[in-house]
Amino acid sequence: MPIAGKSMAARTAIVAGGAGFLGSHLCERLLRKGHRVICVDNFLTGAAGNLETLRNDARFSLTERDICRPLDIRARIDEVYNLACAASPPRYQADPIHTMRTCVLGTLNLLELAERNNARFVQASTSEVYGDPEQHPQREDYWGNVNCTGPRACYDEGKRAAETLCFDFLREGRADIRVARIFNTYGPRMQRDDGRIVSNLIVQALAGKPLTVYGDGSQTRSFCYVSDLVGGLLALMEVDRNPAVPINLGNPREFTINELAELVVKATGSRSGISFLPLPEDDPQRRRPDISLARQLLGWEPSVPLEEGLLTTIRYFKRQTADRRARTAAGGPAVAEGVAMNSDR
Numbered sequence: 001m002p003i004a005g006k007s008m009a010a011r012t013a014i015v016a017g018g019a020g021f022l023g024s025h026l027c028e029r030l031l032r033k034g035h036r037v038i039c040v041d042n043f044l045t046g047a048a049g050n051l052e053t054l055r056n057d058a059r060f061s062l063t064e065r066d067i068c069r070p071l072d073i074r075a076r077i078d079e080v081y082n083l084a085c086a087a088s089p090p091r092y093q094a095d096p097i098h099t100m101r102t103c104v105l106g107t108l109n110l111l112e113l114a115e116r117n118n119a120r121f122v123q124a125s126t127s128e129v130y131g132d133p134e135q136h137p138q139r140e141d142y143w144g145n146v147n148c149t150g151p152r153a154c155y156d157e158g159k160r161a162a163e164t165l166c167f168d169f170l171r172e173g174r175a176d177i178r179v180a181r182i183f184n185t186y187g188p189r190m191q192r193d194d195g196r197i198v199s200n201l202i203v204q205a206l207a208g209k210p211l212t213v214y215g216d217g218s219q220t221r222s223f224c225y226v227s228d229l230v231g232g233l234l235a236l237m238e239v240d241r242n243p244a245v246p247i248n249l250g251n252p253r254e255f256t257i258n259e260l261a262e263l264v265v266k267a268t269g270s271r272s273g274i275s276f277l278p279l280p281e282d283d284p285q286r287r288r289p290d291i292s293l294a295r296q297l298l299g300w301e302p303s304v305p306l307e308e309g310l311l312t313t314i315r316y317f318k319r320q321t322a323d324r325r326a327r328t329a330a331g332g333p334a335v336a337e338g339v340a341m342n343s344d345r
Helices: 021-032 089-094 096-117 153-171 197-206 226-238 257-268 292-298 306-329
Strands: 012-016 036-041 060-064 079-082 120-126 176-182 211-214 247-249 274-277
Touching: 012 021, 012 096, 021 036, 021 226, 079 096, 079 226, 089 096, 089 153, 096 120, 096 153, 096 176, 120 153, 120 226, 153 176, 176 226, 197 211, 197 257, 197 306, 211 257, 226 247, 226 292, 247 292, 257 306
Parallel strands: 012 036, 012 079, 036 060, 079 120, 120 176, 176 247, 211 274
Antiparallel strands: none
């Protein structure tokens, strides 16, 4: 399916936030498809190690830059993926003003870059735009229930504002934009200390520590394995007809946090118990995507069950733990994730 008359072969894609968890997997998949990839990252929350296998590929280049500043990239661009924003609450709340700047100014800079190049644009939005939803499961036509002055608002409202910019560019005919609302995603290359529920529970279970569950654990989430999610982003970019509406990308299987904790304990063989802590402010009670539009318009749906994806993710963290111990024993640094860099999901 051609992009504005261009050949699908040897395309050049920008991945903003490409050193992050989700972004690095996307870079990898684009290279496997034969594309040239320009990774743009300011190394705030991503990791240099995520790009280690890509650096020797002549079609891959890295531009160290914050997208809050205008991008002067001379190469001809065919595709722009905007994944550049910290996605875990501890990370995006650490500097909430920068989070809002990234969502709004950063997105505007990338939209203008796409406009100059007549490039297709995929915006990584989030299920957080639904807030603590009163509709379940969440459909794309639901306007959400967001606390616009709470501690999560820098991200929730920042992403909502970014969607506004995207659809204004589309309505004005300035860029061919597509918006993905991404639900909880997990897999290898998650950072062990980024505060997300899957990585938290796995790291704690492997260390034999109590698993931290906030609230009573009855709140629900839906977990999508990273390879499935990347496939959804590619499908959204490549579909010829612009959907002209946001598209939910996520796994519609719904689990309570207690059920997730039980799966992690079983998969790791841990004897860890559970430590219940107070629920954070504005934490959603239920989260599950309606993916009818993704099925209908993109022909996409996830295929990796949580039980299978957890095993792969646990093996990743086991290898990482073993590497850290080996380096510590050899007198080297304990952390190998690399330089802390710009965004992920």
